[in-house]
Amino acid sequence: MQFAHAWPEQRVRFATGAAAEATAEEVRRLGATRVMAVASHPARAQPVLAGVPVVVCHTEVAMHVPVATADRARTVAAEHHADALVCVGGGSATGLAKAVALSTGLPIVAVPTTYAGSEATAVWGMTDHDGKTTGTDPDVLPRAVVYDASLTLGLPVALSVASGLNAVAHCVDAMWGPTVDPIDQTLALEGIRTLRTGLPRVVEEPTEVGGREQALLGAYLAAVAFASAGSGLHHKICHVLGGLFGLPHAQTHAVVLPHVLALNAPAVPELDRRMAHAFAADSALAGLLALDDELGAPRSLRDLGLAEDDLPRAVGPIVAAASSDNPVPVNAERVAALLHAAWEGKEPS
């Protein structure tokens, strides 16, 4: 056995009901005195920022980080001489903070309020009219993450489900990612177990903190595994769809994942067996579909607003982006069939 695994250089704390104290402490540890806050919902962020020396709270946050939005945020950071960033929100708020960090090197403290997991990766993404560009840079990895499940109690159930399945997708795609190692797989499998038990609790009792804590822990394990293993076919597909058509990120992941699992799993029976065990099912696909049913997950790209005529435009970029290491060779015919099945919401096969 030969592999090298790099752990993220990041402090992570779970602080249910204590985000304000934990965030203030993490900012102090950085020695920051002029913080730019990035938040999609100022009212939700305000209590978290109570002990933080905020010089400006920037609220122009948009999904998939449009380049113009990133440019304006960088200007605001410069105008206020910010020396650190605190983002409070979902992957879009974290993504905007990362875009600022990418060009300024400012350290980030992330306080996530969804299960997107961007806070645990060094991956940034930005979108313009040609689609989404992503890259990896150690400067964008938040120096500290504060998870407070009480901040997620108001995340609507449908969004919690989609976002939780985005985290499950990190686990599944990590299993065959281009730079996967056995530590990533161990984290991903534990992520599946934690999410498989936590997400149904969130649906049953959305205002109870226990399921939310499990979902955040699962989301973190998933993102660490994914960050190290690299982006597999599933993420390539979702990035192309999100960038070209502006589809909602988490819901797109939820719809596409069973189709990618159906394509890849038969080619990697040992990984399928291990994922099946984590899902407590006979196969990984059966386990995922059962979880989808239990959670009432979205099933079709059509329902997300994508037009059938748009599908062919996505095929070329997906084939071009797919790794040659994918368990089954990726070609235009397979991608077109997969996209069509996901668009229709057909049972994956």
Ligand code: NAD
């Ligand atoms: P989001 O951040 O856009 O949030 C979705 C919606 O939920 C928004 O309207 C937001 O205001 C609302 N919301 C967030 N937290 C809430 C709460 N606690 N209560 C009520 N409403 C709340 O969506 P997302 O799915 O979290 O993130 C998607 C973005 O993150 C995409 O741009 C995606 O590319 C990026 N992402 C990046 C990585 C990475 O590693 N770089 C990983 C995952 C996602």
